[in-house]
Amino acid sequence: AISVWSYSYFQWLTAHDVNSAAFWARALMAGAIFIPITAFHHLVKLINKKISRRFIEANYVFSTLLFLMSFSPWVVRDVTQKDIFPFWPNPGPLFHVHFLQFAVLALWGLWIIWRELKHAYGLRLNQLKLLFVAEVVGWGGGFTNYLLWYDFPVAPYGNILVSVYTLIFAYAMVRYRLLDIEIV
Secondary structure, rough: OHHHHHHHHHHHHHOHHHHHHHHHHHHHHHHHOOOHHHHHHHHHHHHOOOOOHHHHHHHHHHHHHHHHOOOOOOOEEEEEOOOEEEEEEOHHHHHHHHHHHHHHHHHHHHHHHHHHHHOHHHHHHHHHHHHHHHHHHHHHHHHHHHHHOOOOOOOHHHHHHHHHHHHHHHHHHHHHHHOOOOOO
16 A cells, blocks of 8 residues: 555656646555555554454445545545645545544554553563554654645655654564564
8 A cells, every 4th residue: 555655656746747647646545545444454463452353344445435436536636736746636525534544543553552552561562662653653754745635834744754664663573573573
C-alpha cells in the first residue's frame, strides 16, 4: 500500500497537466486507502494483540469499497493550485471517510502500544519503545499530507518521516530482534 502510494505520489507531483495530475492523485489514494488497515493489522499481529477478526475483516471490506471508488470524484474531486503545488487534490465526499479511518486506526494503534508498554520489560520493552517512536514518526509524517486537502497552508514536509519510520523499524529488527529476527 505504501509503495503504490509513494510511486503514485511521485508521478502526481511531476505531472504537467490537470488530467494526469488528477489520475495520479487518485492512484495515490488507491494505495493510501489501504495503509490504515494494513498498518493496524500488521501492528496487532506484530505485538500479538487480540483484536476481533470481524473488525479487521470489516475494515478490509470498507477499504476495498473505498478503493473501488478511488478513481472517481467521490474520493478525489479534482486538483487545483494550492500553496506551491499546481495540482493539489481536493477531497470528494468519501475522502473524509478515509481520513476518519486513518485517524481512528492510527490513534488506536498508538494507544495499543502505549498500553502494552506499561506491562513490558527487558527486550520487549525496548522493542515496544522503538515501535511506538516509529509509529508516531510514520503516522505524523503521513498526516502532514492531509493538511492542504483541508486548506491548511502547511506543505507536506513531514512526508520524509514515512521513510524514517522504515529506518527506525529496521533498527528495532536488527538491534532488538523485532519480528524475532536474529541473523540479518
